[in-house]
Amino acid sequence: MPPPFRPLSQAEFASELMNYPWHARIWRVDMHHTWFPAHADYRSLASIEAMYRFHVHDLGWDDIAQHVSIAPDGVIWTGRDWNKTPASVGGVLNRWAFMFETIGNFDEGHDQLKGRQLESVVFVTRAVQKRFGLPPQALLFHRDVPVTAKTCPGTTVCKNDVVARVSQCDVGSVIQLRR
Numbered sequence: 256m257p258p259p260f261r262p263l264s265q266a267e268f269a270s271e272l273m274n275y276p277w278h279a280r281i282w283r284v285d286m287h288h289t290w291f292p293a294h295a296d297y298r299s300l301a302s303i304e305a306m307y308r309f310h311v312h313d314l315g316w317d318d319i320a321q322h323v324s325i326a327p328d329g330v331i332w333t334g335r336d337w338n339k340t341p342a343s344v345g346g347v348l349n350r351w352a353f354m355f356e357t358i359g360n361f362d363e364g365h366d367q368l369k370g371r372q373l374e375s376v377v378f379v380t381r382a383v384q385k386r387f388g389l390p391p392q393a394l395l396f397h398r399d400v401p402v403t404a405k406t407c408p409g410t411t412v413c414k415n416d417v418v419a420r421v422s423q424c425d426v427g428s429v430i431q432l433r434r
């Protein structure tokens with residue numbers, strides 16, 4: 256899904272997920288925060304396009320890094336082609352991951368992951384896991400990878416809390432309706 260980037264609701268995301276012509280086999284969901292833009296910097300589509308330009312023109316990647324970006328208002332922005340390996344935690348570990356960026360800086364003293372944004376984080380994670388028959392634990396935080404010193408997705412985001420929410424998230428009715 257190259258540009259133009261499109262804003263999706265949770266139901267629209269679920270619909271595209273179920274109807275997508277997948278040939279990638281997803282084994283894991285990877286969670287990041289953007290750090291920049293933080294919440295106060297977020298400008299809707301302009302922010303997604305700015306990330307795209309940064310990733311492609313400055314970093315020399317073949318597309319925006321992430322499969323989707325989750326905005327402070329809970330909107331799910333499309334990103335790179337979902338069948339393409341994301342620029343996620345690095346190297347061979349990127350393969351077979353579905354990767355999202357949570358827009359904000361969730362390190363201590365900055366933004367808070369809550370409300371509609373947190374709901375979409377949980378929803379996207381569970382929906383992708385359901386689509387590929389994965390358990391709630393199939394979620395990697397960037398900082399889980401030993402080769403990074405990053406705090407990503409932010410020191411205030413607790414892995415156990417997110418996994419518990421994912422476990423309790425019922426996406427079944429949304430997904431079945433769209434099948």
Ligand SMILES: [Zn+2]
Nearest residue numbers: 287288397407
């Ligand atoms: Zn990260």
